[in-house]
Amino acid sequence: MPGFLLQRAGQALITILGVATLIFFVQRLTGDPTYLLVPETATRADIDALRHALGFDRPLFIQYLDFLADLARFDLGQSVVQRVPVTTIIASRLPYTLMLAAGALTVACGMGVPIGILLAVFRDRAVAKIAAGFVLAAQSMPTFWSGILMIMVFSVLLGWLPPSSTGDIWNLVMPSFALGLLSMATFARITRSALLDELSKDYARTARSRGARMPRLLLRHIARNASIPLITVAALEISNLLAGAVIVETVFAWPGLGQVTVQAILARDFMIVQGVVLMGAFVTVALNLLSDVLYSVVDPRILLDGAR
Amino acid sequence: MSAVASPRPHPRQGFGLRRWWPLAIVALVVLAAIFAPWLAPYDPNQQNLIGRLKPPGTVSRAFHYWLGSDELGRDVLSRIIYGSRVSLVVAFASVILSGTVGTTLGMIAAYRRGWTETVVMRVVDVFLSIPAVLLAIITVAVLGPSLVNVILVLALTRWPRYARIAYSQTLSVATMPYVRLAALMGAGATRVLFRHVLPNIIGAVSVVATLEFGLMVLFEAGLSFLGLGVQPPTASWGSMLSTGRNYVATAWWVATLPGLCLFVLVLAVNLTGDAVRDRLDPRFR
Numbered sequence: 382m383p384g385f386l387l388q389r390a391g392q393a394l395i396t397i398l399g400v401a402t403l404i405f406f407v408q409r410l411t412g413d414p415t416y417l418l419v420p421e422t423a424t425r426a427d428i429d430a431l432r433h434a435l436g437f438d439r440p441l442f443i444q445y446l447d448f449l450a451d452l453a454r455f456d457l458g459q460s461v462v463q464r465v466p467v468t469t470i471i472a473s474r475l476p477y478t479l480m481l482a483a484g485a486l487t488v489a490c491g492m493g494v495p496i497g498i499l500l501a502v503f504r505d506r507a508v509a510k511i512a513a514g515f516v517l518a519a520q521s522m523p524t525f526w527s528g529i530l531m532i533m534v535f536s537v538l539l540g541w542l543p544p545s546s547t548g549d550i551w552n553l554v555m556p557s558f559a560l561g562l563l564s565m566a567t568f569a570r571i572t573r574s575a576l577l578d579e580l581s582k583d584y585a586r587t588a589r590s591r592g593a594r595m596p597r598l599l600l601r602h603i604a605r606n607a608s609i610p611l612i613t614v615a616a617l618e619i620s621n622l623l624a625g626a627v628i629v630e631t632v633f634a635w636p637g638l639g640q641v642t643v644q645a646i647l648a649r650d651f652m653i654v655q656g657v658v659l660m661g662a663f664v665t666v667a668l669n670l671l672s673d674v675l676y677s678v679v680d681p682r683i684l685l686d687g688a689r
Numbered sequence: 690m691s692a693v694a695s696p697r698p699h700p701r702q703g704f705g706l707r708r709w710w711p712l713a714i715v716a717l718v719v720l721a722a723i724f725a726p727w728l729a730p731y732d733p734n735q736q737n738l739i740g741r742l743k744p745p746g747t748v749s750r751a752f753h754y755w756l757g758s759d760e761l762g763r764d765v766l767s768r769i770i771y772g773s774r775v776s777l778v779v780a781f782a783s784v785i786l787s788g789t790v791g792t793t794l795g796m797i798a799a800y801r802r803g804w805t806e807t808v809v810m811r812v813v814d815v816f817l818s819i820p821a822v823l824l825a826i827i828t829v830a831v832l833g834p835s836l837v838n839v840i841l842v843l844a845l846t847r848w849p850r851y852a853r854i855a856y857s858q859t860l861s862v863a864t865m866p867y868v869r870l871a872a873l874m875g876a877g878a879t880r881v882l883f884r885h886v887l888p889n890i891i892g893a894v895s896v897v898a899t900l901e902f903g904l905m906v907l908f909e910a911g912l913s914f915l916g917l918g919v920q921p922p923t924a925s926w927g928s929m930l931s932t933g934r935n936y937v938a939t940a941w942w943v944a945t946l947p948g949l950c951l952f953v954l955v956l957a958v959n960l961t962g963d964a965v966r967d968r969l970d971p972r973f974r
Contacts (some may be wrong), residue, residue, distance in 0.1 A: 399815030407824075410831050417831060517963075521956035523907050525914050525927075526948030529934055533945070537938045624820030628911055632934065643915055646830045658827045662819040669818065 386674065393670045398449075400662040404655060405448050413437060417651040418461045431461075457656035462648050467656035470641060477547065478637035481560060481630065482622045484553045488561030489568050489618060494611070496565070497572020501580065502595060512569075520566035524625055528559035528632035545634040560629040564618045571614045575607040609680055616672035620665035711960035718954050722773040729767035730755070733924045737762030742940040757942040760932060765942060768924035769950055775913070775925040776954065779836065780905040783843035788898050790844065791851025796882045796890070798852070799859035810856065816849040825908065829917040836919050839912055843905055854897050858890035865889075892969040899962035903955045910951055926951045 408414045415432040423431075432438050436447065451458065457467035496512050503509040535555060536544035543552050579585055580603065588602050627639035634640070638657050645653035721728055731752065740749030740762040747754045749762070756766040798809035816824070824846045832838040859882075862868060868885050876884075912918035913927025921928060926947040933944025 395811070396814055396818050399811065400819055403815055403819070404827065407828055407831060410828070414831075517959060518952075518956065521903065521959050522952055523910055523930075523948065523955070525911065525930055525934075526944075526952060529930065529937060529944045529948065533937050533941055620820050624822040627822060627826065628914060631915060642826065646826070646915075646917065651830065654827055654830050658819070658823045661823045665818050665820060 385677065389670055389673045393666050396666050397663060400666070401449060401452055401659065402445075404659055404662070405445055408651070408655065409441070414651065417649065420649060452659070457659065458652040460645075460650050460653050462645075462650040467652050470653060471638065471656055471660060474636060474638045474641050477635060478623060478626050478630070478639065480553065481556055481626055481635060481637055482619060484557030485561035485564065485622050485625075485629075486615075486619060488557050489564035489622075490615070492561075493565040493568025494572050496569040498576060498599065500569060500573040501576035502599075504577075516566045516569045519562040522562065524559050524563060525628050525632050527562060528555065528629055531555045531559060532632075547636060556629050556633045556635055559632065560622060560625050563625065564622060567614060567618060568611070571610050572607070575610045576603065579603045579607045605679060609676060612672050612675050612679065616668040619668055620661065623661055623664060708960075708964045711957040711964070714953060714957035715961060718773050718950075718957075719777060721770050722777045725770050725774060729764075729770040731764040731767045733763060733767045733771040734922045735763060742936060742943070744940070745942055756946050757940065759929070759943050760936065760940075765929075765946055768929060769926070769947055772924040772926045772929060772947060773950070773954075775836065775919050775923065776906050776909055776951070779840055779843065779909040779918075780902050782840045783847065783905050783909075784898050784902050786840065786844035787847040787901070788851050788894065791848035791853075792855040792887075792890075792894050794848070795852035795855025796859045796886055797878075799856045800863055800878060800882055800886070809852065813849040813852045813856075816846070817853075821846040821908070822911065825912060826915070826917065829912060834912075834917045834920055836923075839909060839918050842912075843908055847901060847905070850897055850901060851894060854893055855890055858893050859886055862886050862889045896962065896966045896969055899958065899965050903958035903962065906951065906955050906958065 408417070411417075413432070415428055415435065415437050418435070419428055419431055436444060455468060457471070459466055460470060463470065496516060499512050500509050500516070531542075532544045532555065535542040542555055544555075546552060576599075585598060585602060588598055593602070623638075626635075626637055627642055629635065630637045630639035631643050638660075642654055642657045645651070645657075737750055737752050737758065738761065740747070740752055740754065740758050741760055743749055743754050743758040743762075745755060745757040745765075747757065749758070752758070752762070752764060754764055754766070756764075756769065759765055759768065794809050795813075798806045825842050828842045828845060829838060832842065863886060868881060871881050871885050909918055910925070910927030910930070913925040914931045916928075916931065918927055919925045929947040930944050930951075933940070933942075933947070936943050
């Protein structure tokens with residue numbers, strides 16, 4: 382077990398190094414990143430002073446090593462506009478994004494998994510076809526459009542839900558649905574295909590032929606095996622939800638990381654954008670690692686194969 | 690020596706009538722984009738400040754607003770028709786670019802093996818571990834928003850999808866006797882890959898490409914919605930939604946109608962993608 386986990390953790394570290402390198406070089410696509418940080422009205426002297434202060438006039442390799450050293454100390458730099466460490470800004474906004482992601486994941490799993498079961502169990506019946514249509518529609522709907530439609534219907538027309546900002550649980554309802562519907566479609570599709578896969582296997586057929594009814598078959602025999610692809614999807618979807626939050630937070634004026642990123646882009650406060658992207662990537666790598674660990678808990682055979 | 694063609698699907702697995710309507714919608718949008726100057730009733734950027742935010746069907750001065758007008762009195766119908774150009778151009782170009790780069794790199798990695806494989810597939814892992822939206826946002830923030838940059842950014846963020854599928858498909862195709870024979874008979878790597886391997890993996894790649902196309906339409910609209918896509922006054926469905934958001938209480942049509950077009954186009958593309966997948970890979974049926 383430790384060997385398997387160490388190997389996966391090592392791979393995750395290499396990926397994180399790769400991600401940091403990629404972000405560092407993306408920043409330098411236009412040559413000098415100083416221009417990303419200064420207002421359009423800045424004078425030549427201002428630009429030179431900032432370039433020197435941030436060390437952008439040093440050799441590229443030295444800057445790269447410095448960047449990595451800062452990251453290793455969890456130092457994401459300072460916001461040029463607000464003059465506050467980026468980690469402080471992220472820490473103040475992160476709870477809102479996590480709250481939104483949790484709401485969206487609840488919607489995605491809470492609707493997606495039952496719909497997926499429906500699609501697999503009632504395969505060619507009308508109810509499955511209607512559910513399939515719903516899944517396809519959810520998959521094709523831009524989050525910013527569904528968000529706007531929800532505001533129009535539930536806030537403007539019916540007055541049931543608050544249109545934006547935070548407050549109580551009611552403020553979370555519409556953003557969670559807007560963000561969660563797309564992932565719901567993914568959960569439904571994966572649940573369906575995982576169940577169909579398992580239902581066609583010998584052990585499931587044997588259980589059925591011995592008289593096991595569908596609910597018992599699903600719960601006792603299939604659930605554990607079918608949950609493996611779902612764990613992968615959950616890990617991927619959580620990181621997608623964090624990324625999708627950028628748009629949904631803009632629609633609903635939700636004060637999370639997405640909103641702060643968009644504001645930072647408009648204010649040319651590049652350090653915040655970079656910090657949020659790096660954090661998003663690290664969270665994704667960490668979630669993938671976590672899903673690897675969870676696999677081995679759900680299916681010990683994976684552990685044995687990995688350790689070999 | 691000619692390449693072995695993919696097995697032909699059974700005739701009954703073809704596109705039924707039910708499968709044609711999504712393709713017809715996509716074709717309609719493509720035609721609207723091509724013939725926009727003839728189809729659009731007005732110049733999409735022509736303002737009429739007297740006729741601001743007029744509901745569908747209003748007549749104001751020389752304008753007949755079939756689908757209403759926006760905050761500057763511009764005709765929403767004309768802007769929707771012209772906006773389709775941005776969506777389609779960005780989606781086509783980014784899919785072609787990322788598909789070509791990703792497929793080529795994936796094939797090379799699987800065929801060459803060794804360190805080429807390690808480097809390419811590690812880079813793929815790195816790209817796939819950054820949420821695409823975030824990578825796109827940071828890159829546009831660096832390069833600056835424009836049509837060409839949006840295409841480049843989407844290609845940059847999406848090529849690993851094709852690389853991964855091309856890699857796994859090539860791994861199995863490359864062990865086939867006819868591919869080995871071609872190599873033994875002196876065919877170079879380029880000839881083997883493009884004449885013998887590519888025709889056999891193009892089916893799987895095109896399934897990914899069709900599904901990616903819908904996603905690219907959504908990505909472009911999302912970037913434009915955030916102000917990182919095509920810049921005003923050029924009409925794009927995403928930016929129309931973005932401005933329409935400010936008038937949800939008073940002028941529903943400004944945001945609703947471009948959003949509806951976006952939804953219908955992406956739905957049609959996804960249905961077409963499903964049909965292509967069913968046809969090429971009956972396991973998914």
